[in-house]
Amino acid sequence: MPEHTLISAQSAQRITLVSVNGLADAQAAGWALALSQSQMPGCRALLCSPVRPADLPESVEHLEIAPLDYQGYSWFVLFMLWRVIHTEFALIVQDDGWVLDGRLWSDEYLNYDYVGAPVHLARVSSPEGEYWSRGFAWAEGLPDGHSAVPVLNGGFSLRCQKLMRAFADHPQLQVTVPAPDQVFENPLKLGWSGDVLNEDVQLTGVLRPQLEALGFRFAPLELATRFAIEYAGPQHLGMDAMGLFGHHARTRKLAGLNPLTVRCSASREAVDSVFGEAQLMQMLEQRGYRIEYADEPARRRVYDCFTYNGEFEVLQIRLHELADVVDCFVIVEATRTFAGDVKPLTLDLSAPQLAAFKDRIRYVVVDDMPDDPPGVKPEDVERDWLNEPPKTGFWRREKYQRNQIMRGLADAQPDDLIMVSDADEIPRAQTVRWMQQQPADQVFGLVLWFYYFYANYRNVRGGESHSVWSVAASRRWFERGTPDQLRMGVRMGAVAATLIRDAGWHFSYLGMGEEQIRRKIAGFAHQEYNDAEFLRRIDLKTIVGSGQDLFGRPGYVWGVMAADEAPGYLCQSPQLAHLFFVP
DSSP: OOOOOOSSSHHTTEEEEEEEESOOOOHHHHHHHHHHHHHHOOOOOEEEEOOOOOOOOOTTTEEOOOOHHHHHHHHHHHHHHHHHHHEEEEEOOOOOOSSGGGGGGGGGGGGSSSEEEEEEEEEEEEEEEEEEEEHHHHHHHHOOTTTEEEEOOOOOOEEHHHHTTTTHHTOOOOOOOOOOOOOEETTTEEEGGGGSSHHHIIIIIHHHHHHHHHTTOOOOOOHHHEEEEEOGGGGGOOOOOOOOOOOEEEEEEEETTTTTTEEEESSSHHHHHHHTTTHHHHHHHHHTTEEEOOOOOOOOOEEEEESSSSSSHHHHHHHHHHHTSSSSSEEEEESBOSHHHOOOOOOOOGGGGGGGGGGEEEEEEEOOOOOOTTTGGGGGGGTTTGGGSOHHHHHHHHHHHHHHGGOOOOOOOSSEEEEEHHHHTOOHHHHHHHHHOTTTOEEEEEEEEEEEETTTTTEETTTTOEEEEEEEEEEEGGGGGOHHHHHHHHHTTSSSSEETTTOEEETTTOOOOOHHHHHHHHSSSOOOOOOOHHTTTTOOHHHHHHHTTTTOTTTOOOEEEEEGOEEEEEEEEOOOGGSSSSO
């Protein structure tokens, strides 16, 4: 291992390289410490683990600790780390995060109390309150009035002794654990959105305002980005990976020192599909590391599952957009409306427009929709979609119909990709292809452009202009909850998900005339709008001509967009030209 002397002896004496590992086998953590110490000569190196590795280098000290689980690690770092660090700073390293090049050390890092790589998760402040944003959405531009503070990774991080002692010296600081917002079954398991139980999320996300008020300084984004990387995001565009001081990611683990070896938990093909990850692997190879990739997984089948209520033109657009990426279309239609009225089935599988897709369509007919529960009050319909179970029959029937997509998934394998949406929520084919190539443990929320009436009349501002409409996850997820629970959990932020911007189109009321719109409103679950006077006043020409919102919601602004925003099949089909608004 090469030796570098860029860090001064004076600076090195201020730093302890430390790895906390709660497992019996901490050999790789010892390697990461030795490798980091070779890049940072003069720094103390300390391994805290239940068992001393047999081949721990002599330069690395060992401290025996009790076994720790994943959460126990965070508690140790938050409340105990200061007790074992006797220098001014600690540089935390792990078997999946270590110093890449000591020549890139900068004493500027010592001017801050915490330095870590910005991650995909951020806490966002908005006029409506605070929320967690995932999938680097914070780096791609947020709506007006929204500001983000990204979480700074703790797995490879520099922090000062004063910050490590923060909870001991400032008893008013409290780690607040909210009630779990996810409960999974078989086996019973609790979950939290925003990873709020992790020590780095607490320090640099939840408690950061309080810590800054006490005078603690966190590295600015530009400096933190140079310090290290977890996974690449938009803020890394144009950046040379060879300029990184360190890195940390659970998918990249140190597997040996002689030769230098990194074991990647993803296959080479999967790595190539993750933004920036192939460049990071190339950087490691340039530094002399041998990469061991995971075996290529079996191809994931894709099931496109959606509720249907006669939107035949929308169905054609959807089938053609997704023809090359979907293995099975699960179409769920009911014999009653959400309002409870009996309705005829509308899907004709013998229609010539469906001939090319017939072998891939599974038509699920729901003829056992639930009745209205007793004792329902008119006001119960307000925001009833948030209740589980809903109080009203309207929302019980909508959720029930959506959940019957499970009837079409009998042959789906645990890692197959299941998309859950309504017929008029159409993902882009390239979005589906990308999701299919991601690790099977990911959940996705699809942020769709939102249209009313026409394929070019789009919501440009308002509460739903940047909303998640459709969701996707592996089949195994649905052993924990229902399709509707997943959809609502992702939409409300209760289920941690990777959000995909510009992921497709939501064509609500597409091609409908005024009478069809009135019938749809009379039959859908939002019965607060099923008012005779409201229905009478619907005038499409006035609404579209003035950019009004159909429901008069404050802050909603609509506009006519270029036709080429629409799916390719729609743009190329003269018989569908009436679906575009021409001023």
